[in-house]
Amino acid sequence: MRTPMTDEKSVATPNEDAATGNTSGYRLDLDGLRGIAIALVAIFHVWFGRVSGGVDVFLTLSGYFFVASLLKHVIATQPASVSWNRAINPGPRLWRLFRRLIPALFLVLAVVTLLIALVMPKTRWGPLGAEVQASALYYQNWHLAFQSQDYAAADSAISPMQHLWSMSMQGQFFVITMVCALLLGGLLKALARRFEVLRRPTVIRGIVGGTLAVVALFSLAWAQYRHGINQPFNYYDTVARLWEPLAGGLLAVWMPRLALPQRLRTWLGVGALLLIVTCGWWIVGVAQYPAAWALVPVGATLLLIWVGSPQTAATATGPTPTSRALAHPRLVWLGSIAYALYLWHWPLLIFYLNWRYQDDVSWLEGTGILAVSLVLAWATTRFVEAPLRSGRGGGSKQYRRILVLALVAATVVSAATVTIWQRDAANATVDTLNLDPRLYPGARAYLYDAGVPNVPMQPSPELAPKDxxxxxxxxxxxxxxxxxxxxxxxxxxxxxxxxxxxxxxxxxxxxxxxxxxxxxxxxxxxxxxxxxxxxxxxxxxxxxxxxxxxxxxxxxxxxxxxxxxxxxxxxxxxxxxxxxxxxxxxxxxxxxxxxxxxxxxxxxxxxxxxxxxxxxxxLKPPECLATGRKPQVCGVDRDRAMSPVDxxxxxxxxxxxxxxxxxTDGICNDTYCPAVVGNIVVYRDFHHLxxxxxxxxxxxxxxxxxxxxxxx
Missing domain, CATH: 3.40.50 (Rossmann fold)
Known part of the structure; x- marks a missing residue:
């Protein structure tokens, strides 16, 4: 029998298997809530181009389960005489996290690397290679944060790995929390030799809760402060985001014990669920999170956890209608593949848009992308995550060995490819100072009607962004x-x-x-x-x-x-x-x-x-040219970019x-401003020459x- 306190699989991400039944204390409704959250994330990404609040639900659940698991091992399953450090023991926990998170992530990154080579223009291989590395090493959120402040990188298109910032932030949260727990445990162990009171579970719970509360309040204050100073950086900042999983952790430490009438529990649950489902429409998450407005999805998640818990149930009352609805088998199944679905849906969307030269998708295209994402998520969960996470029930030992070897090989090949891309990007230089003006007239082709012989454009589209x-x-x-x-x-x-x-x-x-x-x-x-x-x-x-x-x-x-x-x-x-x-x-x-x-x-x-x-x-001309499209479609109409008269x-x-x-007449003809004039690439991005x-x-x-x- 499993409970949220002991289920190590429920630690952090949308990657939670559904329970086979509603056994002692296990929260099927929270599996269903994950299903709702991943559905919101995917649907809002694919069709609406907005932030839904689903990621904030995941972060809150992550903190709730992870801190609950730590407390369960320290307080509920260990005698007072056992040291805190031994109870937490980071080795097995980190290994379980590694088995749960890394195989699916590295599989997706290997496929992403292949698709970058097949779909993306070479102008983006170097920058995207850096993102593959950042995602694999769990610092993608910081990479994106600093990139948002880098004028040289500010024009970069949306990345197929942009969504992995939340995985990086959660990974950092796990490590930070575990390290802090070990340090706090060591301190309490030393002090407990003199102060017996520090061995009491209620005291330990109070110290842990108080520490979490202080850090969470600081993080929320930091997020609110930085919101008005540098919101693009703030959005990815781990310090500004910590309060969200810590809010879930605080609920795990101090779950209020207050019996409520069944009707009130129901209405509170319905209201909280409505807030989660609708907040993506009336809160501009990219512009507002993780500051005060993020309290809406975070608070609603906390409320759903609380009103669905035994602490709020009156004697002999069962689960609320909201909890029963969230525990629907289809939602629970969706929650069980949520981690893999989160990993797959975004890169499929971005690669499709790049392949089709589109900015958005139709309802039919979006449905196709979501359907493929669901199939890939199910297959990844069934044939990769489950066997490697549990070591049983997912196939023979021989199958697991073959799977591990295949993942290792894909990882090695991807790492080598990314290394080559980054090396080539770092070593590439523009050498156009001594171009023959007879071969490369550039603006002179328009201003002086200079001849334009048939020679390759300079600089190459791959190097133009560095010019x-x-x-x-x-x-x-x-x-x-x-x-x-x-x-x-x-x-x-x-x-x-x-x-x-x-x-x-x-x-x-x-x-x-x-x-x-x-x-x-x-x-x-x-x-x-x-x-x-x-x-x-x-x-x-x-x-x-x-x-x-x-x-x-x-x-x-x-x-x-x-x-x-x-x-x-x-x-x-x-x-x-x-x-x-x-x-x-x-x-x-x-x-x-x-x-x-x-x-x-x-x-x-x-x-x-x-x-x-x-x-x-x-439409970035160098990228457009790198895909093989003509200069006459990689520029801009003159009457759209420039007024008829200076x-x-x-x-x-x-x-x-x-x-x-x-x-202007040196950049545009009478009607169009092309990406190449006089054999010279005009633009290094979408607005600089x-x-x-x-x-x-x-x-x-x-x-x-x-x-x-x-x-x-």
Whole structure:
């Protein structure tokens, strides 16, 4: 007979086998709750693209079962004289966790590795290889958290392993909890030699519960605090997530003993279940969890555990209708394959979308994906998880040996493949400085009608994402993590020259440094940079990047403007437009005009360049090209990306100190802005130009600078 306290299989994940019957204390309704949770996760992922709250249910159940199991071994099954450390004994527990979690995970990762090679463009092999490694070693949540802050990786498409962040977080929770339990047990053991009271189960329970409560409250406070500072990082942060499984652990320690009328238990259960099922619709989980709003699915889960427990049942009353409904055999079966279903459904969805070049699926396609996921989840549970987890009942010893050898072989091959991908990605470099302009005219093909011979494009689509400005090699471009009072600066062109152009703004000003550097060396002027990613010069508007507001840009802009007043460069080079936030085309933000007015009032000369066309974030030209598609379908319609007329024409008369440039005709033809022009790949992501393509503008930029500055 099994109970939640002793069932080691119920420790952590959606991977819980259903009981064969409702025997002493075993909670079939919690198996059914897992079934509901995994159904919500999969359905919301496949059809609605939202966070359902199902993962938060899993986290809460994980903490409940894991802490309950630890307490059962320490308090209920061991005499007071046995040491805490011996009772917990991490070796067998870690081995059981390993047998339960690793085989299915590594099987899925091996299949994912194969599908990456078959379906994904080579541009993504290196980054996805890093995610395979992060998922296998249980730090995927941290990998995604730091990637969400990395401007260089911010354009990466959704990963087929993104969902594994929760597995990583739970694995970290198990290890952290077990280590802390051992440390606390060692301390109590030492103190119990002098204080007999520390051997009493009620005292041990109080100490454990109090410790869990302190950590849980700190974690919740941290999640709420970080929510308003850096929500994308906060979403994956283990510290911010710990309170969810710890809330379940606290219920295992201090299950309230309060007999309730059957009707009240029923209504509380129905209400809690409704909250779990519906919260995905009225809470934007990605933007709100794991802060205070996560209390809804977590609290509802705790309530279902409590009202379905004997502690709330009056004498001779049976399970509530809610518990009986959750214990339905089909829900219990779904709960038994929940771990494998969680592992399979997301990669199948993402690979299908990439294979079909789609952003979402129809009801028929989604049904097919879920059906295949269910079959794979059942097979994985039946033929991989069960035999290796229990060591019995899943086939002969010979079968288990063959299965282990097959999994080890797949793991070794996957690891070798990932290592090669990462090595190739790390060693790959862009070498396009000396391209023959007769073979690779780039922008000159549009601006000067230069001939375009039939030669391979440069850089290759696989290398285009690495074709960054030289400022990034020198680390002189400010990053999101910089303090707002930090102004990074570099000097290019002719460092000894007396004339200076200040290159100022965000990454769309930064990308022009490669052309300016060569022209500066040629005509003996220097370029001093004042750059920070995502921070075009602004006054009051607060930019939002990757789900977080960046008021640091405003402070940085004020400091840069003050520094320019001191440095007094001969000319400021910056951007003049941005893409329209709603609707097609581009425009001049009011903040830009306020900055332009400050330059005018100072008597500062300015050259302002119209921003380049942005492609849709869902279509990244290098990846599109890497799949073999034509450049004519890997770009963007001109009338969608750019306004029919340069918006600066309407304001130019107000700023006689400024020269406005527009190079749209060097990127687009009359109707389309393709991914390759003049045999050069135009974009390194969906909105930045490659450094190679920027250099193809040198003849035109040189002419325009000479006309404006008269320096040569």
């Amino acid at each position: 960054w400005p030289i400022t990034w090699e020198d680390s002189v471009t400010g990053q999101f993590t910089d303090a707002p009072d930090r102004i990074r600066s570099g000097v290019y062109g002719d460092p000894t020259a007396t004339r200076t152009i200040a290159l100022v703004g965000g990454s769309h000003a930064d990308q022009w440094i490669d052309a300016l550097n060569i022209i500066g060396q040629r005509y003996h002027f220097r370029i001093k940079t004042y750059l920070r990613v995502g921070c075009a010069l602004t006054t009051s508007h607060v930019y939002t990047w990757f789900g977080r507001k960046y008021p640091e840009c405003n402070e940085w802009s004020r400091r840069v403007m003050a520094q320019l007043a001191v440095d007094k460069p001969d000319v400021v080079f910056t951007n003049s437009t941005r893409p329209a936030e709603e609707g097609p085309g581009d425009y001049v933000p009011s903040d830009y005009e306020e900055i332009f007015a400050q330059f005018r009032d100072r008597g500062q000369r300015v050259i302002a360049l119209r921003d380049n066309p942005w492609v849709s974030a869902k 918006p600066t024409i309407a304001i130019a008369g107000k700023y006689p100190n400024m020269t406005f440039l527009d190079y 490659t450094a190679t393509y920027i250099r193809s503008f040198i003849p035109q930029l040189e002419t325009d600078l000479q006309r404006s500055l008269r320096w040569w």
